Amino acid sequence: QLQLQESGPGLVKPSETLSLTCTVSGGSIISSSYYWGWIRQSPGKGLEWIGSVYYGGSTYYNPSLKSRVTMFVDTSKNQFSLKLSSVTAADTAVYYCAGETVTTPLVWFDPWGQGTLVTVSS
Amino acid sequence: DIQMTQSPSSLSASVGDRVTITCRASQSISTYLNWYQQKPGKAPKLLISAASSLQNGVPSRFSGSGSGTDFTLTISSLQVEDFATYYCQHSYSIPPYTFGQGTKLEIK
Numbered sequence: 001q002l003q004l005q006e007s008g009p010g011l012v013k014p015s016e017t018l019s020l021t022c023t024v025s026g027g028s029i030i031s032s033s034y035y036w037g038w039i040r041q042s043p044g045k046g047l048e049w050i051g052s053v054y055y056g057g058s059t060y061y062n063p064s065l066k067s068r069v070t071m072f073v074d075t076s077k078n079q080f081s082l083k084l085s086s087v088t089a090a091d092t093a094v095y096y097c098a099g100e101t102v103t104t105p106l107v108w109f110d111p112w113g114q115g116t117l118v119t120v121s122s
Numbered sequence: 123d124i125q126m127t128q129s130p131s132s133l134s135a136s137v138g139d140r141v142t143i144t145c146r147a148s149q150s151i152s153t154y155l156n157w158y159q160q161k162p163g164k165a166p167k168l169l170i171s172a173a174s175s176l177q178n179g180v181p182s183r184f185s186g187s188g189s190g191t192d193f194t195l196t197i198s199s200l201q202v203e204d205f206a207t208y209y210c211q212h213s214y215s216i217p218p219y220t221f222g223q224g225t226k227l228e229i230k
């Protein structure tokens with residue numbers, strides 16, 4: 001059974017870069033069945049899809065965040081990562097990683113990691 | 123971007139009630155619509171994909187319907203464990219994949 005677990009700093013200073021990693025267990029990140037996605041949840045904006053990455057390296061991002069987002073996969077560690085630059089208080093949220101099943105054009109997110117709270121504050 | 127609007131935003135109901143939650147898309151999305159359940163402090167859980175396909179292990183009291191712009195999630199007989207927040211999410215066309223704002227289902 002596929003399981004995902006987020007890790008990374010819980011506190012990031014304004015203007016710095018938020019970095020999170022998601023470790024996949026119970027299966028290989030090298031899978032044609034999944035993209036690997038990041039979704040965040042804040043009280044003000046609800047659930048927001050940030051973007052997704054394929055094990056081969058292809059990515060697609062939410063246009064609203066695209067200029068600040070980078071995602072990549074480390075197949076040797078069965079992990080994928082998110083970097084969000086120039087953060088502000090508006091980026092404070094619970095960040096989830098998720099397996100993204102793509103049966104074009106239908107896309108759904110399952111499973112999800114437990115989520116990690118990232119607070120942007122000096 | 124396609125906007126997803128859920129109604130109501132919150133709902134009080136009793137165990138055994140039949141409950142319907144609505145999700146409306148700002149443009150037609152065919153049946154590219156998924157439903158999730160989220161309990162406090164937990165990640166969302168996929169309930170239904172493609173508007174009406176129940177995921178493995180999800181109780182049959184949950185059902186989904188709709189196409190185009192209007193969709194519904196129905197719980198036929200509420201159980202205690204169903205009190206949670208429910209979200210819809212579309213995947214029509216190109217990203218971004220947007221979620222509804224959520225419907226919080228509370229015990230009356």
